[in-house]
Structure formats: C-alpha cells, structure tokens
Amino acid sequence: MEKIQFQCDYNEGCAPQIMQRLVETNLEQNIGYGEDPHCEHARELIRKACEAPDADVHFLVGGTQANATVISSILRPYQGAIAATTGHIAVHETGAIEHSGHKVLTLPATNGKIHAKQIEQCLMCHYHEDGPEHAVQPGMVYISYPTEYGTLYSKQELMDIHNVCRQYQIPLFVDGARLGYGLASKESDITMPELAKMADVFYLGGTKQGALFGEAVVITNPALKKDFRYFIKQGGGMLAKGRLLGIQYEELMQNDLYLSLARHANEQAERIQQALMQKGYKMAVPSPTNQQFFILPNDHLKKLEEKYVITVWEHTDADHTTVRFCTSWATKKENVDKLIEDIKRI
Amino acid sequence: MEKIQFQCDYNEGCAPQIMQRLVETNLEQNIGYGEDPHCEHARELIRKACEAPDADVHFLVGGTQANATVISSILRPYQGAIAATTGHIAVHETGAIEHSGHKVLTLPATNGKIHAKQIEQCLMCHYHEDGPEHAVQPGMVYISYPTEYGTLYSKQELMDIHNVCRQYQIPLFVDGARLGYGLASKESDITMPELAKMADVFYLGGTKQGALFGEAVVITNPALKKDFRYFIKQGGGMLAKGRLLGIQYEELMQNDLYLSLARHANEQAERIQQALMQKGYKMAVPSPTNQQFFILPNDHLKKLEEKYVITVWEHTDADHTTVRFCTSWATKKENVDKLIEDIKRI
Amino acid sequence: MEKIQFQCDYNEGCAPQIMQRLVETNLEQNIGYGEDPHCEHARELIRKACEAPDADVHFLVGGTQANATVISSILRPYQGAIAATTGHIAVHETGAIEHSGHKVLTLPATNGKIHAKQIEQCLMCHYHEDGPEHAVQPGMVYISYPTEYGTLYSKQELMDIHNVCRQYQIPLFVDGARLGYGLASKESDITMPELAKMADVFYLGGTKQGALFGEAVVITNPALKKDFRYFIKQGGGMLAKGRLLGIQYEELMQNDLYLSLARHANEQAERIQQALMQKGYKMAVPSPTNQQFFILPNDHLKKLEEKYVITVWEHTDADHTTVRFCTSWATKKENVDKLIEDIKRI
Amino acid sequence: MEKIQFQCDYNEGCAPQIMQRLVETNLEQNIGYGEDPHCEHARELIRKACEAPDADVHFLVGGTQANATVISSILRPYQGAIAATTGHIAVHETGAIEHSGHKVLTLPATNGKIHAKQIEQCLMCHYHEDGPEHAVQPGMVYISYPTEYGTLYSKQELMDIHNVCRQYQIPLFVDGARLGYGLASKESDITMPELAKMADVFYLGGTKQGALFGEAVVITNPALKKDFRYFIKQGGGMLAKGRLLGIQYEELMQNDLYLSLARHANEQAERIQQALMQKGYKMAVPSPTNQQFFILPNDHLKKLEEKYVITVWEHTDADHTTVRFCTSWATKKENVDKLIEDIKRI
DSSP states (O other): OOOEEOSOSOSSOOOHHHHHHHHHTTTOOOOSTTOSHHHHHHHHHHHHHHTOTTOEEEEESOHHHHHHHHHHHHOOTTEEEEEETTOHHHHSSTTHHHHTTOOEEEEOOBTTBOOHHHHHHHHHHHHHSSSGGGSOEEEEEEEESSOTTSOOOOHHHHHHHHHHHHHHTOOEEEEOTTHHHHHTSTTOOOOHHHHHHHOSEEEEEOTTTTSSSOEEEEEOSGGGTTTHHHHHHHTTOOOTTTHHHHHHHHHHTSTTHHHHHHHHHHHHHHHHHHHHHHTTOEEEEOOOSSEEEEEEEHHHHHHHHTTEEOEEEEEEETTEEEEEEEOOTTOOHHHHHHHHHHHHHO | OOOEEOSOSOSSOOOHHHHHHHHHTTTOOOOSTTOSHHHHHHHHHHHHHHTOTTOEEEEESOHHHHHHHHHHHHOOTTEEEEEETTOHHHHSSTTHHHHTTOOEEEEOOBTTBOOHHHHHHHHHHHHHSSSGGGSOEEEEEEEESSOTTSOOOOHHHHHHHHHHHHHHTOOEEEEOTTHHHHHTSTTOOOOHHHHHHHOSEEEEEOTTTTSSSOEEEEEOSGGGTTTHHHHHHHTTOOOTTTHHHHHHHHHHTSTTHHHHHHHHHHHHHHHHHHHHHHTTOEEEEOOOSSEEEEEEEHHHHHHHTTTEEOEEEEEEETTEEEEEEEOOTTOOHHHHHHHHHHHHHO | OOOEEOSOSOSSOOOHHHHHHHHHTTTOOOOSTTOSHHHHHHHHHHHHHTTOTTOEEEEESOHHHHHHHHHHHHOOTTEEEEEETTOHHHHSSTTHHHHTTOOEEEEOOBTTBOOHHHHHHHHHHHHHSSSGGGSOEEEEEEEESSOTTSOOOOHHHHHHHHHHHHHHTOOEEEEOTTHHHHHTSTTOOOOHHHHHHHOSEEEEEOTTTTSSSOEEEEEOSGGGTTTHHHHHHHTTOOOTTTHHHHHHHHHHTSTTHHHHHHHHHHHHHHHHHHHHHHTTOEEEEOOOSSEEEEEEEHHHHHHHHTTEEOEEEEEEETTEEEEEEEOOTTOOHHHHHHHHHHHHHO | OOOEEOSOSOSSOOOHHHHHHHHHTTTOOOOSTTOSHHHHHHHHHHHHHHTOTTOEEEEESOHHHHHHHHHHHHOOTTEEEEEETTOHHHHSSTTHHHHTTOOEEEEOOBTTBOOHHHHHHHHHHHHHSSSGGGSOEEEEEEEESSOTTSOOOOHHHHHHHHHHHHHHTOOEEEEOTTHHHHHTSTTOOOOHHHHHHHOSEEEEEOTTTTSSSOEEEEEOOGGGTTTHHHHHHHTTOOOTTTHHHHHHHHHHTSTTHHHHHHHHHHHHHHHHHHHHHHTTOEEEEOOOSSEEEEEEEHHHHHHHHTTEEOEEEEEEETTEEEEEEEOOTTOOHHHHHHHHHHHHHO
C-alpha cells in the first residue's frame, strides 16, 4: 500500500481548474517569453488584487530562481541581503545568492522571524564603523511571509521593518513562496494590498499553491522596475512558452481560487495541529499556516511512518524528533481523517 | 482574422499525448526535485535511446538554463567556451555565460557551423603564446545540432571536432535544443547513439519539440558527472515538481514520438522551402531542418505578413529582407497548404 | 653580456626622484588604505592638473585591476562594455571583465581605434531589436589613450565618441595605462583637462610611466562616484600602505615629471622609428608614442636579437615578423644610439 | 605634537634592508610578471625555509587579494569555505569571497579559533542531510595563524584540523598575513616546515611584516598547483614589476630577517601587555603575538588617546572599551617606553 504524503506542498500536480485551462488552450498559437495575452491578463488581475495599478508583474518558474533574480536586480556588487539565519536564501539554495556575488547577512531568527530593531542595529553598525567599505554593505532586507516555519509577521511588525528600510533607503523584499497560506490564515492581520504597500517587491508563489509551477513577482517600487526582463533572461528564468504561467495565474487570480485553495490547506493543518496537541505532543513552533512543527517521541514517529511520509526536521534529542506535517491545496480531507485517527491510536 | 504563425517552434503548448499523461498523473503524489519514478523511468528510456547505459541524465526547464548550467559545471574560472560567433550562447542569452564568469571565445561561423581546423588553430594559438595566462584559456567547445541556422554537421565534421577536443583534453558540448529536428532530417548521417559517443555532454531539447518545456541533459563523460545536481540547484534550475519533466520525457521517448514529431515539422518545412524556391526566392542558408531562411523582396514580405507571422532575421538591403519560416511538431498541414498557395499567388 | 631590453615599459623600477621620496618617507607613520596626507595631497595635485576640482581620485595598484574595478562599478549585471577587438580588456586580462560577470562587446578596430559611428551602430542595433533583453545591453564604452598600438584619437574623434555616449546616456571610460605617452606626443591635440571633460572616468597610469606601480583613477561623472571604495576593497585593490601610491603620485604630478618622463620616451621611440624607416622596414602601425610596430625580415630580427630583447607581436608571413620596440622613461639614450647603429649595420 | 601610532602593523614603509635593496636594483632591467631572477631566487629561499622543495610559490600584492585568489582557485562554484565567524574573509573583505561566487560557511570562534570537532560536525551534517545539493557544499577550511585576535593554534590543534580535512578530502588553507608574528612567538610550538606539511596552501605575509607590500603564497598540495597564474592574472593580482616582490622576499628570507623582525614586535607587545596587566586592566583575549586586546575604562582610554593612536575594537559596556594595541617590526622601543610610562601614570 502506498503511503500518504504529508511531506511537502508540492507532491501533486495542479488544481483541476488550472489543468483544464491548460488543456483548453493547448493548441492556441501565442507569442513567446511572457508577452502573450494570457500573461497580460494575468498581470492585470494581479495588479487589481494588489490594488497596485502601476506595479510591474513578472512570471518566473521557481522560488530559488525568483529569489536570486530579484536580489541580484536590487543589489550593487558590494552589497548584501539582510535575512534570518533560517531564511530560505541563507540555507536552502546552494548559495545561489553568493553565486550572483552577494553575501547573505544573517540575523538570528525567532521562530523564523527577524525584527525591525535587529535590522536597524545591523544598519547602524555598518555605517558607524570606521571604514565601512571593509565590510559588505547591507543593501536590502529579505523576509518570508509566512516564514520557513509557517509563522506570520503582524501588520505592526511589517510596518516597523518597512519603516527602517525607508529610513535607510533600502528595499524590502518579501518572499511569498507560500504567500496564500499566510494571507488566508485566521491569524493574519494584513491583506494583499497592504503587503503590496509595505514591500518594494514580493511574489505570489504558485508552485506550492495550486499551480504546476510559477512565481509572480510584483514590483511596486518604481526604482526597481528598470530592465528587469534582462535579469530574468540572463538568469535562465525566461520561459519560452511564457503563456503557461499566464494561463495558470489567470485561473488562480479568478474566483478567489488562490486564497480558497490556501484556506483549505490551513484548515487541514489546523485539524492535524489539534490532534497532535490533544495527544500531548509539544509544538516546536506555533504556526498558523499549512506547516506544523511538532516534537514526537521516536517510537511514535516510527509507528506513523508506516503509513505516512512526514519530514524529519531535526533530531531533537536521543528520544525525540522534530517533524513537519505539511498540507496543501491538494490534501484530501479523508487522508487527514485517517492521520488523526492514527495519531489518537498510537 | 487571426494570423497563422510560422514564427517559431514554441508557439503552441505540447503534443496531445503528453498533455493527456499530465492530466492522468495530476493527482499522483510524488517526491520532488526529479527523484520520482517518472524521472527515473524517463532517464532509463533516454539512456537506452542513446545506447549509453552509464550516462547521467538530468532534466532542466529551458535552453539558456541548460547551457549556463552545463558550461559552468565544466569550466574553471579562467576558462572560456569556444563557440561560433552566431552561437546561441554568444548572442541570445543576455550574457548568461559571462554572468557565470566565463568568456565565450567566438570563431567565425559558416552557415552557423565552426570547423575542427578553426578550433585546433585557436587552441594552438593559446598554448604557443608567450604567457598564455594573460588570456582566457579555451576550456571546452560548444556547438549546436542543428545550428542556429538549421544546418547540420556531418558525421565526419563532428568526428573531427571530437578528435581535436580529445587531443587537447577539453570536452565537447552539443546544444540540442532542436536535436530531434536534426536527427530526423533526411540529410542527417548520424544517430543518437553516435552523437552520444562523440559528445561529452549534450541535451535533447523538449521545449521546441513537443513538450511544454524541458531539456534532458545527457552526460556521458564520467569526469563531468560529479555534483551536477548542485549546479542545477544553485542555478535556479531544480524544478520542485520534477515529475512534470519526467512524465513529458517518458512520453517523448516512447513510440518514436520524439523523432516522429520532428519528422512532421521537417516535412512541412521542406514543402515551404520548395514553394519558395519555385517562386525564385533566394535561399539564405541551405537548411535541411525545420527552420528555413530566405531572402524576400520587401513588398512580397509585406503581402505575406497580412496573413502570416514570420520572423524578420535581417534587413539585407534596401529592398530585401532575410526572413525565417519555422515549423514545428504542431504545424498544421492545411496552414502550410494555405501559405504555399499564397506564395504562388504573390 | 646582458641584452638591452626594448621589450616593454616596465622593465625597470621607478624614476629616481620617486625612489628618493620613498626612502625619505619610509619611517613616517601613516594611516592605511589611502586615507593618509600623501594620498590627499596627490589627489589635490591630480584634480588641479585635470582642472576638475570636484573629481574623485582613487589609487589602484595595476591596470587590469583598475579596468576591472572601474568597469564593474559602472555596469549593471546584464550590461557589457563596448571595446575594440584589440582592446586590453578584450584580450590581455584573462577574462577579468567576464569574471566580474560582464561581456566585452567588441567592435573591429582600425590601428587599435574604434569610431563613434561604430559605437552608435552597435547601440542602435541593440535598442531597435525585437526583444533586446535577449542580448547583452551595451552599458559603457571603453577605449585606451593611447591604444594598444600606440595610436592616438584626435580631439574630434574623442568628442564624437563622447557625444554618442551622452546621447545614449552611457559612460565613456578611458584606459590611460600609458596616458602620459599619449598627452606628451607631438601628435596629440588634447590636454589633460580636455580629456577629463570628455571622459566620465579615466586613469593616469603610473606603472608604465615612472612609478614602481600605481594607477590613478579619476572619476568626473558624479553618478559614478558613489561607494567606489567598496569596489576597490572587494576587488582586492585596496593597498594597506596606500601612502606608497600617494607619495609616488605626489612626485609624478610635480615639476611636470609625469609628462617630461613620457616626452623622453617618445623622443627615443621616434629616433628608433626613423632608423627603422630609413632602413626601409615597413611600419605596421603609424604610432606617435613610445611603442613602435615594424615588420622585419626574420634574419634581420635574428641578428638584432643577439643584443636586444624586442617583443614578437605576430608572425606576419613565412619570412617576416611584426615586432614591437618599446621605450620608457628609463630608456637610456646611449642604448638607443647602439640600437640605431646596429639597425644601420645589418 | 604628532601622536604615536599603535594602531596597526602597516603604519610604516618597510625594513631598511629591504628599502636599500630596492634602491640598489632600481635600474636593473627585468622581465615582468614575476618571471625574473629575483622572484626565482626568492621562491627558492622560501621552498628551502619550508623544507618543501616541490612547492609552488607565487607572489601577490595584498592579503584580501591573496585570500580571494587562493580560495577561488580551490573551490568549485557550489562550494564554500569553512571559517571562523571572526575570520578575515568573513568580516573584513567586503564580501570578496562572495564576489567570486562562494559562501563563507562560518563556525562560532573561540578567541578567533575554530576546532577540528566543529569542522567535522559541519562536514558530517552536510553529507548526512537528505538532498545535500540544496545547501552549499563545504569545500575547504580557512584558518589564520595567528588569528584575527593574535591567538595561536597548537601543533596538536592544527594536526587535528589537518586530519579532518584529509578524511573529507578538502584542502586546508592557512592565512599567514601575520605568519611571522605567530612562528616567532614564544608560545608557538610549530615551525615553518611543520606548517608547510599540515597546510595544503598558506602564505607568508609581507605587508604587515617588514615589506612595503606582498604576500608569498606557498602551494604544497600538487592538486592545487595547476594554472594558478591564470587565477592571479584574472584577479588583477599579477604585478607588472613582479621583481619588486622578488627583491623584498629575497631580503626577508635571508639572515633570519623575517622572524627577527617579528620577534622584535612580539617583545614590544609583551612589554605593553605586562604594563596593562600590572595596571589591572582586563585582557580581552590572551594573545602571545603582536596584537594585544584589553578592556579599558573609557576615561583612561581618553587620556591615552591624547598621545597615542590605538584601535577601538568594541564598545564593551557604557564605561568600557575593548581596544587593540598593535606593534610591528617598526615599533620603536622608546615609544613603548613612553607608552608604558603613561599607562602607569594614569
């Protein structure tokens, strides 16, 4: 019997509505490289959803590519990106940022988050130093919403970070690989237009949220718009059949699909969270989104692994393991039922 | 009325067989990053087709990405890639190769091709110079099959290039973005296994040959295999839902689909070629594959452009334009009929 | 007996006046990294000589370093530098420019020079192309004064290039590794202040013109000044004992030393030129500066090589070789006398 | 009255013996780029001092340049260098390592040192992870001898690090910008030949130890020797008048000059250390070399700063500052006498 996967949010293909549109449009003839009517329409829908009529929208294939492309478009060669030590660009991208010549300037994270005060401190330090040119100049701030640990910044926290960035005149980039799960969370106190106002550039992840692949980069700061397509092409991110990205985002941005898929995932995650808490397991990080981090006794984990695939995050101590349960738009309710049943039964 | 496009070979989505498989497998749960059973199976099929049981096969999303990833995996920082002045990496990739730190060492091309003698000359020059370390060291040879102009190297020409590379111990990389159109051409005198023996690394393009996207890199030289996945990930080319590439290549490599799609395109291109020659237009490059380059009087071109989209390649003189007619696996016979009729009628 | 070297302009140490100042100041205590009073004074002298009171002046150790640092400070990642095919950055720097991520966009040179029309053509081509973002964007112009072949641009030619650059809003960078030899030439029709007005950034070479080492980069365009010291440090070019550069340039910029050393070299070069022409040898390039390129019969060359070291530039044909005779501030008149005698005698 | 500087070890020019040799050889004619007889002789002397007859020796101008050149010659693009969080490459080089595409993988330092166990842990972690290719691969170890804090590794500690490197087949690179101060320290238990055996590559710093400038890179691991001159040239580090480096190292390596200059500096540092301890100030780091780190009350510091320049290292708390006193080969005994007197008197 095949195991049920709660391993990540990219185990399946795409939302059926999207697949259907790909089938319907398959033999249309379209111009390449994202200049077709589908992309144009999708851009318009995204601008509307962000209430950012002047924003530039670009479609990229994946998250590492989106991060590397955006960051290398912002920084000058001697600048680095401030990020959490646990940030995706700091640990999971094989040094893609360094490959483009830039240091990731890491700050200690709390549940995946960094705070305005830390950022300010880092910036002040740099500029008050004697001979600042002997160190990498902080040139931007990178955060994720939600973070790698599924946690969310509050509106106030974001606004504080935004303000520090304004004060030091450096852009704020929000990695939104899982943006929908964040915005659709019951604990989120921000909207997409609010995010679009606070970030200079961010993206609406598709890969982990119902699309086959794709990330929609939204640039609201006019200073960052120039020649962005050159960066995409040079970075190997300009999809020949760009229409595939346009078609997928057209679908995602209509009928509330983007957020409703995310809401479903969050609900299933919450059900798992409650089951794990009732069982008395310790929550490793308090996440209100589709990723749940818990510390399980090793023998219990072993039992669960007979039927489920779960991500091992860390070997906590000799007898315990921190694991991640991940749901997605594709997670079946009945599979969560089974999992809950089995958690109770251990 | 919408114009019929003979503009490029990526105007449509994908071959219906492939789309169907994507639909059928959509809700399967698979592990990410190309380590799923579909990718494994596709790799096996490719190794078989290449008669290269020990080859490593990796799937990438697009051509520029494939070129940049392969080249940066081969070269040391002070080395460059020998290529034709008209080579894709020399002119159409926004300096992706230079972005990874390497010079493209261009040689004058004849109909898109470079020759073994030129390559040998370039290598000899470098090593006979006094203080060779003041110049970029040629570290590999890059050619395309077919070339940017649709032309083909003969088996003997390839073997000569292969031998120069062996002599100077540098790898030969064959860009196969349109490999199928080449191998399926009536004028080709090589097979895929023969190519696999002569190249140290090459790829079977999917994007332009029936897939939604995808390029299958085949590494036959053991010295080039090590840690290639690090390069893919660092370059932003590791697709989260790698299964999409596996599924598409599974289909392409079965039932002769890859070559039969290409054969169809070549046949339609040949029909267009004959019509253009009968009309008396001058062939710009003698291409036996899916791209046809002809020199048209500007007023004739204008007439054709009322109903068709054709690529303007070069403004030849005040009254003439060099254009490219491009067919693909998706080109409809009846559209070619119409085009031929209209050419006759001008 | 040791051979006399006419091989290059960096065979000796430095002008005796400079060496004396280095000795005198040796045990002074100075702050590091170019922030000492000697550097400050030297900067002031250079600004005065350039009649550019607002220019930024930075000292670097060598030419390749100066070129790479300046160019990487100007270009955005997807941009390249327009240069002559024979330009130093195109052929003699082991791809240092590509190493920093940028393509050198070469134009065919005439006696080492490129012309405004060519540059304009290259820029127009790029921006008129469909989808310019698929190619490297020309982001600056690089020329040398004098060129690699010792030739000089006229004031009009420089002004034309300057104007094209202004029109397309890209900077003009003048490599002045041998600037003094150019300005001191009888055929030069420009002055240092005029050059400083036409170039956005340029440098006064020291290594080849009387210093032990050193290049003084002058940035007149305010847009290019920001954070240049970060570039120097990151590129490994920030000399700990920066005072060494300051002291040398203090000396060079006083008492007309810089130009008078160059004048001497040019005079000796002219004497050699005349001797070679009187002998009937063919001039390869008409150079009015310290490098002389002539085509010699191989047996004559062999004879000369018994007593002199001369640079072989190119094997012209089976019986002839193009060679370079190079003089410098250090060339002894009596050694030139001997050489002329020997040329006559062959 | 001018202040006396204890700020760094590059406040003065060079040892008089060296200056004299530069004067004597000034008008010699020599071939460029480090291929002259002085460089050859200096290489021979260094090989002898290291008892490494097969080592390759290359001369570079400065420390950041030496670090960046060596590291980029060792690592493949997806690899990083393990270093202390306080390592020079991690904090004081404006991201020169990242500029060449590589991440610095930092480990928490104890008094500037990292330990074999930490390194082993880091390497194990990487290779035991699922999907190691999503993270930067540790490709070498970088340490300094002495460290940034003047501390020394014991022979045993070095051997342990050496052994971990061997086990994982990655090179060990020892930054020796202040190597002499380390080897000449009373607390050092290793010799230059022993270091040469334990390191795969290291350098003998000149800039901070009696030369005007210069670092002599010694490569003992044959696998790291290939084409190193290409790296030097590409990195802008190939000095045209390479003889300057040769001449300086000829002098340094004769008559025990290198170590005797260092011994003098260490002795003066020890005298300062004792005075500070007798005064009751807290030592911040126990350093047996030419850098002394102490925590001073702010008002005491202010008093001292009236007559001396001392480096402020860190604002320890509201009332205290950590400072560095630095001696060198050039530190005058009588200036130390004065300083000690003034310390006592505060």
